[in-house]
C-alpha cells in the first residue's frame with residue numbers, strides 16, 4: 001500500500017526538475033520534505049498529487065497512476081493539497097461558503113455540511129462568529145486555518161502541506177502545527193510536510209525526505225538524520241536546529257557523546273541541562 005515511485009523523472013520543457021527518483025511513502029507517517037530552494041520539493045509533492053507530467057512509474061495503493069490522469073483519478077482525489085499561501089485562492093464571499101464548497105461538490109446535505117464545519121472549527125481553534133465574515137476580514141493566522149480546514153473537511157488519506165506556516169507569526173505557527181499533529185494522530189492520515197524550518201522537522205516528523213538538485217539525497221528516520229547522519233543536512237545546504245547545535249557544543253566541551261532518546265527540543269534540553277548547571281557552578 002502507500003505511494004511508490006520508481007525511476008521517476010520530471011522535466012519542465014527540457015529542464016530536469018526531478019531526476020530518476022525512487023521512493024516509497026508508507027501510510028500513516030508524518031514525513032518532512034526538506035531541501036534548499038529549487039531542490040525539487042514542490043515538484044515532488046505535486047507529482048504525488050498527479051499535477052505534473054512524468055516519466056517512470058508511480059503506484060498509488062498498488063495501482064499505477066497514468067500521466068494522462070493529471071489529478072482526475074479517484075485515488076488522487078483522496079490526496080489533499082495545501083498550496084503555499086492557500087488563502088490567496090479564496091473565492092467565496094463568506095468563510096462558511098468557503099468551507100462548504102468542497103463538501104457541496106461531494107453532494108452532502110446542508111445539515112451534514114453544517115455539522116462537519118462546526119466540528120472542524122473547534123478542531124482548528126476558530127470561533128463560529130467568523131463564519132459570516134468575508135475571508136479577507138480575517139487575520140493572517142485565521143485565514144491560514146480556514147484554508148487548511150477546507151482541505152481537512154475533505155478527509156484526505158494523504159495530506160500534502162507545502163510550507164503551511166510560511167509568513168505566520170510564531171504563535172500562529174505553533175498552534176497550526178499543533179492542531180495538524182493532533183488531526184494526524186486522530187485520523188492516522190499520511191502527511192507530507194514541505195518546510196525550511198529544521199526545528200519543526202525535528203519536533204514533528206517521523207521520517208525525512210532530503211532533496212538536492214532534483215535528486216533524492218536521503219529518506220530516513222528523523223532521529224537517525226539529526227543524531228547520526230547530520231552530514232546529510234550540511235551536504236544539502238541545510239541548517240542544524242539550534243537545540244541540536246547546543247547538544248554538539250556541549251558534547252565538544254565535555255569530550256564525550258551524550259545519550260539522547262530522540263532529537264526533540266525538550267529531550268535535548270533535559271539531556272544537556274546537568275552539564276550547563278555544572279558549568280555555572282565552576283564559574284561561581
Ligand code: ADP
Pocket residue numbers: 012015016017035036037038039040041042043044
Ligand atoms: P523547491 O520547491 O525545492 O524550491 P521546485 O520543485 O519548485 O523546487 O523547483 C525545482 C526546479 O524546477 C527548479 O530549478 C525550478 O526553477 C524549476 N521549476 C519549478 N517549477 C517550474 C515551472 N513551472 N516551469 C519551469 N521550471 C520550473
